[in-house]
Amino acid sequence: MQNKIDHFAIGCSDLETGVAYLQDKLGVHVPKGGKHAAMSTHNCVMQAGNESFFELIAIDPDAPDPGRARWFTLDDAATQKRLSERPRALTWVVNTTDLDRIIADSPVDLGEVVDFARGDRTWRLTVPRDGSLPENGLLPAFIEWSPGPHPSTGQQDLEVRLQSVKLTHPDPSRIEAMLTTLNVRHLAEVSQGEAGLAFALNSPSGSVLLD
Known part of the structure; x- marks a missing residue:
């Protein structure tokens, strides 16, 4: 089984606001x-290096009600309040070659496996039915792609690179143990503090931390 960072998500109240914020932060x-x-x-x-990508995500105002809770807590009132202040780090997603084993071994409920398709690509992704995030986003979602080039290879390379996923928690050893069980401990830095998620990036504007 191979696990690596697939992408990471920054949420925003609307894409125009998010793009402007990132223009200022990342250049x-x-x-x-x-x-x-x-x-x-x-x-x-956009590409983020090592066959991973950066995702800026928002509710689509032109789309109908999906009939279910949107992913990444986007329907949650507390998340919407936070995003009204500025874009925020929501979650990270790990690309795995054995999603079923990840789910079987997981110490927490990762949610249902939802099948998605766009063009000729399909993928399976863990999505809690209530739209929540495991450990409030400190634990990743997991994705398994159909065979073919990683989607990031078709995205623009704007010289932004993910340096590290940074997790903070009052009980870091608990989070570390969960990451170890999920076979992703090597993909994140864990330290003690108020629970939080952040992404350290290199960009045309220099080193930037998005939380």
């Missing part, structure tokens, strides 16, 4: 991506 204009019909969301994306 790049994140291009439009696509729409997620099953979740009534849309995104902007």
